Amino acid sequence: MSRFAILKQIMLQHRYRLVVTYVLFSLEMVGNLLRPLFLGIAINDLLKGSYRGLILLCGVHLVWLIIGTIRHRLDTRTYSAIYTSLVTKFLSRRYNKADVSKLSAHSTLAREFVDFLEFDLVYVMEAIFSIVG
DSSP states (O other), rough: OOOHHHHHHHHHHHHHHHHHHHHHHHHHHHHHHHHHHHHHHHHHHHHHTTTHHHHHHHHHHHHHHHHHHHHHHHHHHHHHHHHHEEEHHHHHSSSOOOHHHHHHHHHHHHHHHHIIIIIIHHHOOOOHHHOOO
């Protein structure tokens, strides 16, 4: 088995949940970037004496909050499932008493990998959206 076969298998096992998580994050970032546009529309409509833009702004903000809440709930479950899968794979192997430190190191590296997916990759995506936006 190659070095990255376990990681590939885990990523393939959770690919749909990861895709949904990152799509929801992208929608959340697009909503965040479009907020000034809807704020401008609301101000213009208020100057004209209409509340249509303000209602639209509230609706868009509510949808943005709902998407963010769903994403946070889903990505917590997704990354916990990935970490559990990785550690379970490591624990299912046969280890000697001398390999306890190796098992500990593998579980720590699994946590670091999941943290990368959960935080660092999201920061990179957020930076890309901010630069493009």
